[in-house]
Amino acid sequence: MVATKSDEAVLRGWLATMPREARSKVLAIASPASFPGGTEMMREGDHVGQFGIVKSGRIALSLGVSGRGQVVIETAEVGEVFGLSALVPPHRATTTVTAIGDVDALVVDASAIRSLFEQDCEFAASVYFAVARALLGRLDAAHEALIDLSGGASSAVP
Numbered sequence: 585m586v587a588t589k590s591d592e593a594v595l596r597g598w599l600a601t602m603p604r605e606a607r608s609k610v611l612a613i614a615s616p617a618s619f620p621g622g623t624e625m626m627r628e629g630d631h632v633g634q635f636g637i638v639k640s641g642r643i644a645l646s647l648g649v650s651g652r653g654q655v656v657i658e659t660a661e662v663g664e665v666f667g668l669s670a671l672v673p674p675h676r677a678t679t680t681v682t683a684i685g686d687v688d689a690l691v692v693d694a695s696a697i698r699s700l701f702e703q704d705c706e707f708a709a710s711v712y713f714a715v716a717r718a719l720l721g722r723l724d725a726a727h728e729a730l731i732d733l734s735g736g737a738s739s740a741v742p
Contacts, residue, residue, distance in 0.1 A: 594639050594690065597663015601717055606710035609700060614690040619683040626667055626681040633675070634691045635667035641687035645679040645722070647729075654680060655733065658725035665718050670694035671711075 599607045617636065619625055626632055628648055642661050646654040657679065660666055666681050671694060701708035 591639070593662045594637055595663075598637060598665040598714060598718055599663070601714040602710045606707050606714075609704075609707055610692060610697070610711065611690070613696050613700070614692050617689050617691045619687040619689065621683050621685040621687075623683045623687075624680060625683060625687075626677040626679070628677050628680045630677050631675055632667050632670040632677045632694070634693050635665060635670045636689040636691040637665050638662050639688040639690055642684040643687055644682045644684050645725075646682065647679055647726070649733065652733070655729065657729035658722060659684065668715050668718060671697070671715055 595607070599610065602610075614637070616639070619641075625636075625643065628646075638660055640662060642659050643666055644656045645658045645660060645666065646656045649655045666689075667677065669676055669678050675694065697711070701711070
């Protein structure tokens with residue numbers, strides 16, 4: 585049950601992109617987690633066994649760039665999801681995720697949700713559609729970050 589403004593904000597984020605029944609199933613297997621500021625929550629290339637939704641605070645998603653170190657390509661705030669690689673084989677983090685200040689999140693064990701997918705194809709489709717929408721946003725952010733890094737304009741045709 586939603587009890588705080590933070591909980592309400594979470595429900596208006598990534599979870600709002602899926603049907604109510606799917607949201608309820610995700611929330612039923614989610615657990616609260618806290619990360620002190622500066623904590624590296626996931627490291628690019630490492631195995632990922634869970635994904636999460638920011639409940640309070642902000643996180644940085646960064647990529648290792650040769651000659652530049654870690655480059656932040658996006659920040660995620662309340663209601664936004666991180667660690668979606670846990671749902672897609674080979675289950676390796678595509679970015680490093682770091683807490684910017686203290687972060688509270690809801691985390692979901694990837695094997696638990698994949699088990700639910702096997703039992704309920706409609707649920708799986710709802711979640712994967714929401715995953716696809718989130719990943720599209722991340723691709724757009726990465727594209728913008730690459731343009732900024734190169735100091736040039738996009739060569740993409742509008």
